[in-house]
Amino acid sequence: MTETTAFIKFALEKKVLQFGEFKTKAGRLSPYFFNLGNFNDGDSLKKLGEFYAQTIINSQIRFDMIFGPAYKGIPLASSIAIALSQKNKNIPFSFNRKEKKNHGEGGEIIGSPIQGNVLIIDDVISAGTSINQSVALIKELGGVPCGVVVAIDRQEKGESTLSAIQEVEKNHGIPVISLMNLNEIKNFLMSHEILSENLSALEDYQKRYGVN
Numbered sequence: 340m341t342e343t344t345a346f347i348k349f350a351l352e353k354k355v356l357q358f359g360e361f362k363t364k365a366g367r368l369s370p371y372f373f374n375l376g377n378f379n380d381g382d383s384l385k386k387l388g389e390f391y392a393q394t395i396i397n398s399q400i401r402f403d404m405i406f407g408p409a410y411k412g413i414p415l416a417s418s419i420a421i422a423l424s425q426k427n428k429n430i431p432f433s434f435n436r437k438e439k440k441n442h443g444e445g446g447e448i449i450g451s452p453i454q455g456n457v458l459i460i461d462d463v464i465s466a467g468t469s470i471n472q473s474v475a476l477i478k479e480l481g482g483v484p485c486g487v488v489v490a491i492d493r494q495e496k497g498e499s500t501l502s503a504i505q506e507v508e509k510n511h512g513i514p515v516i517s518l519m520n521l522n523e524i525k526n527f528l529m530s531h532e533i534l535s536e537n538l539s540a541l542e543d544y545q546k547r548y549g550v551n
Contacts, residue, residue, distance in 0.1 A: 354374075
């Protein structure tokens with residue numbers, strides 16, 4: 340079983356990946372939904388961190404630290420750092436506050452100071468806003484954004500003919516790596532009799548909104 344297949348099965352078991360009819364931020368009716376918030380217990384978060392860590396290692400991106408934008412990036416970065424340490428890779432990590440703190444230790448960043456090549460961790464790129472803000476913040480603090488890792492690439496158009504992920508890659512010149520994408524989900528459904536009933540809806544959606 341490939342890492343991608345194992346992750347899709349894991350997402351289905353935890354009802355993170357669901358099929359039906361869901362309204363997206365863009366107002367589209369999607370035949371599937373991905374909610375990383377349903378990885379909401381200790382075992383799930385540990386396993387999720389391990390999937391991310393292995394994907395990061397497989398990508399061979401060279402980085403010095405990881406950064407998780409608030410809020411979903413906070414537990415992600417923490418769990419990934421632990422998973423990497425279990426693979427003998429002790430990597431610093433940090434995340435940002437939504438608002439700067441003016442007392443105590445102050446500042447906008449919690450964790451390791453931003454420095455060197457910084458790998459950004461998130462759940463999914465919708466409009467790219469969170470990633471754009473993270474890139475700007477990392478540069479402002481003297482770091483170099485070197486890539487982004489997300490759980491899912493929906494492979495659908497944003498406001499242009501490009502997907503949100505393609506826009507990030509184009510605008511910032513950094514790679515975006517995903518644990519799974521829509522084509523891989525479709526391939527998974529083909530080999531599962533019960534779930535395959537959702538395949539035609541996914542194909543219709545992709546024909547309408549998918550990127551080349």
